[in-house]
Amino acid sequence: MQTEPDARLRLLDAAELLLREQGYERTSIRAVNKAAGMNPAAVHYHFGSKPALVTALLEDRxxxxxxxxxxxxxxxxxxxxxxxxxxxxxxxxxxxxxxxxxxxxxxxxxxxxxxxxxxxxxxxxxxxxxxxxxxxxxxxxxxxxxxxxxxxxxxxxxxxxxxxxxxxxxxxxxxxxxxxxxxxxxxxxxxxxxxxxxxxxxxxxxxxx
Missing domain, CATH: 1.10.357 (Tetracycline Repressor; domain 2)
Structure with a gap:
């Protein structure tokens, strides 16, 4: 069973890959969820929004x-x-x-x-x-x-x-x-x-x- 920290880490890793390749504007929440292999509501559930996801990534790194x-x-x-x-x-x-x-x-x-x-x-x-x-x-x-x-x-x-x-x-x-x-x-x-x-x-x- 996947824990919440594991899920957040997977989303952060997927966001990092997409943001590095595509930039902020072209990276969508849907693409992050798909790249992480998670359901379409995963980013909203674990972070709340795209800005919150990107902020969490910058803070973590x-x-x-x-x-x-x-x-x-x-x-x-x-x-x-x-x-x-x-x-x-x-x-x-x-x-x-x-x-x-x-x-x-x-x-x-x-x-x-x-x-x-x-x-x-x-x-x-x-x-x-x-x-x-x-x-x-x-x-x-x-x-x-x-x-x-x-x-x-x-x-x-x-x-x-x-x-x-x-x-x-x-x-x-x-x-x-x-x-x-x-x-x-x-x-x-x-x-x-x-x-x-x-x-x-x-x-x-x-x-x-």
């Missing part, structure tokens, strides 16, 4: 790259340089790995396109990273920390993940040390003293001059 280092950051005095390394180095390694680079391309495609993905692991969610940024750069508001984190994440995904989705040979990314230095500088940059006033005027919240 990639979470070890970030979970441990991120946990270390939350338990020690934060350092922006270390935070940048934790973000950049796994992506640089994935981009250079011919067997797993497609996973990074898939992650970049979905995140940059704004697909709602039901993450369960801490590393893809912004909250733990934003908290580390705020602890490392005292005085940052939650909004500013979130904006900086989103810009840093998207920059790294574009640098390492987006080129892998293009046909042919992707361009060589800059050295990881260069990307780390750039990301760290952006996260730690001093804020513009006029930023609050400009933002208030843009939203109509500032008093007229």
């Amino acid at each position: 990639l979470r070890r790259s970030w979970d441990g280092p991120l946990a270390d950051l939350t338990g020690t005095p934060p350092d922006i340089g270390q935070l940048a390394r934790v973000l950049v180095e796994p992506m640089a390694a994935l981009a250079a790995d011919e067997s797993r680079g497609w996973l990074l391309a898939l992650l970049a495609r979905l995140v940059l396109a704004g697909h709602p993905l039901p993450w369960r692991s801490p590393w893809p969610a912004p909250e733990p990273w934003i908290e580390i940024v705020r602890r490392a750069v005292p005085g940052l508001s939650e909004r500013d920390a979130a904006d900086r984190w989103r810009l840093a994440r998207d920059l790294v995904l574009i640098t390492y993940g987006a080129p892998l989705a293009e046909p042919g040979h992707p361009p060589e990314p800059p050295p990881a040390r260069t990307v780390i230095a750039f990301v760290a500088a952006g996260l730690a940059a001093e804020g513009d003293p006029h930023d609050h006033d400009l933002r208030a005027r843009a939203t109509g919240a500032a008093d007229p001059a």
